[in-house]
Amino acid sequence: MSIQMNTYVIRGVLLQKKQYHFEFEDLEPYMDSPFGGIKHHDGLCVLNDGICGRYIAIGRVIAKTGANQGFESGPVPVDDSSVVGSGDAELREKIAAIVGCRLALNTYVISHYR
Numbered sequence: 001m002s003i004q005m006n007t008y009v010i011r012g013v014l015l016q017k018k019q020y021h022f023e024f025e026d027l028e029p030y031m032d033s034p035f036g037g038i039k040h041h042d043g044l045c046v047l048n049d050g051i052c053g054r055y056i057a058i059g060r061v062i063a064k065t066g067a068n069q070g071f072e073s074g075p076v077p078v079d080d081s082s083v084v085g086s087g088d089a090e091l092r093e094k095i096a097a098i099v100g101c102r103l104a105l106n107t108y109v110i111s112h113y114r
Helices: 024-030 088-099
Strands: 005-016 045-048 055-064 106-113
Touching: 005 045, 005 088, 024 045, 024 088, 055 088, 055 106
Parallel strands: none
Antiparallel strands: 005 055, 005 106, 045 055
């Protein structure tokens, strides 16, 4: 069994698995793969910590590394104008439809193992 890792810059919410209960089947269409491009479903992507069970990240991926790689082009610029703003209201509503409540959005950098 091998482990794959990608690093993501994601705008959305980071939930503690213990606080929320989701059926795998409900989240599966939104889950990203370690290979290929970013998989968004209805504008959302889910990163489910299946190894340690610590978090579920739900949101819009801004950048993603290749499997077991870093950002080859160097640092990823994440300024307020490219991340926060016009898409936040719609993003917040889409996440609320899955989670069941409105939550504050943040920008996260996550090294995600699977």
